[in-house]
Amino acid sequence: MSFLSYLTNGISLGSIYAIIALGYTMVYGIAKMLNFAHGDVIMIGCYFVFTLMTGLHMNPFISLLAAIAGCTILGVAIEKIAYKPLRKASPLAVLITAIGVSYFLQNLALIIFGADTKSFTSIIDMEPLRLADGKLTISAVTIVTVIACIVIMLGLTLFIKKTRSGQAMLAVSEDKDAAQLMGVNVNKTISLTFAIGSGLAAIAGVLLCSAYPTLSPYTGAMPGIKAFTAAVFGGIGSIPGALLGGILLGVIEILGRAYISSQLSDAIVFAVLIVVLLVKPTGILGKPVHEKV
Numbered sequence: 001m002s003f004l005s006y007l008t009n010g011i012s013l014g015s016i017y018a019i020i021a022l023g024y025t026m027v028y029g030i031a032k033m034l035n036f037a038h039g040d041v042i043m044i045g046c047y048f049v050f051t052l053m054t055g056l057h058m059n060p061f062i063s064l065l066a067a068i069a070g071c072t073i074l075g076v077a078i079e080k081i082a083y084k085p086l087r088k089a090s091p092l093a094v095l096i097t098a099i100g101v102s103y104f105l106q107n108l109a110l111i112i113f114g115a116d117t118k119s120f121t122s123i124i125d126m127e128p129l130r131l132a133d134g135k136l137t138i139s140a141v142t143i144v145t146v147i148a149c150i151v152i153m154l155g156l157t158l159f160i161k162k163t164r165s166g167q168a169m170l171a172v173s174e175d176k177d178a179a180q181l182m183g184v185n186v187n188k189t190i191s192l193t194f195a196i197g198s199g200l201a202a203i204a205g206v207l208l209c210s211a212y213p214t215l216s217p218y219t220g221a222m223p224g225i226k227a228f229t230a231a232v233f234g235g236i237g238s239i240p241g242a243l244l245g246g247i248l249l250g251v252i253e254i255l256g257r258a259y260i261s262s263q264l265s266d267a268i269v270f271a272v273l274i275v276v277l278l279v280k281p282t283g284i285l286g287k288p289v290h291e292k293v
Contacts, residue, residue: 039224
């Protein structure tokens with residue numbers, strides 16, 4: 001039963017990576033840029049919930065909604081202030097700016113909350129599920145995380161396929177200039193993409209801290225990098241790829257930690273990514289990109 005326990009933990013962690021990876025894959029697919037500050041938006045969302053629940057003793061669900069709203073506004077503000085002026089700039093300039101925004105958010109959290117690691121109270125207070133006469137126990141956080149991941153993926157897929165805003169995102173991702181000529185508001189579409197990705201980052205961050213109940217200004221750094229790895233693993237720009245990459249990455253990390261070495265689990269994850277990219281450079285579900293000449 002230990003293998004099944006590790007597997008469920010891996011799927012749970014992978015589901016969190018998948019939700020975070022959505023932010024990377026959507027922004028890259030539509031705006032063609034890598035928002036490396038995305039991991040720190042996760043951390044800000046966790047501090048939102050921590051402050052509201054611990055300091056103001058608010059309901060966990062209300063705190064989560066407030067965190068989603070706060071991170072959504074933060075994501076739009078980051079796009080307007082830091083990235084919009086660089087719309088025509090080189091990818092290197094955008095990348096350096098993204099790293100700068102990341103450090104700014106980390107240091108802002110250090111100033112406001114301090115460097116001490118805080119104990120995060122899980123927002124999920126339910127009994128675990130016991131199977132096989134109690135030999136296999138699945139925590140409530142694991143169940144909620146997997147269900148949330150599935151619901152978010154299905155909801156986002158339907159949003160993109162069935163709504164005008166979603167169709168605008170598809171148009172901008174295909175050809176930004178042509179979409180603008182057809183009447184699509186490119187700036188509004190990119191802002192909406194950042195808003196959705198940042199709102200989902202808040203959900204992922206709270207689920208992460210509920211499963212691993214510690215919080216510091218650096219909480220979002222490594223999960224952000226791993227989620228970006230998951231997005232590349234599955235095929236960056238692909239929503240199903242983000243799901244597949246996240247789940248596989250989580251399972252590989254937990255099984256590597258359990259059966260090989262807890263110290264080498266991160267190295268194993270990145271080694272698998274290298275092997276996959278050597279075999280299929282666009283990722284598992286990624287499509288080849290044809291350059292215009």
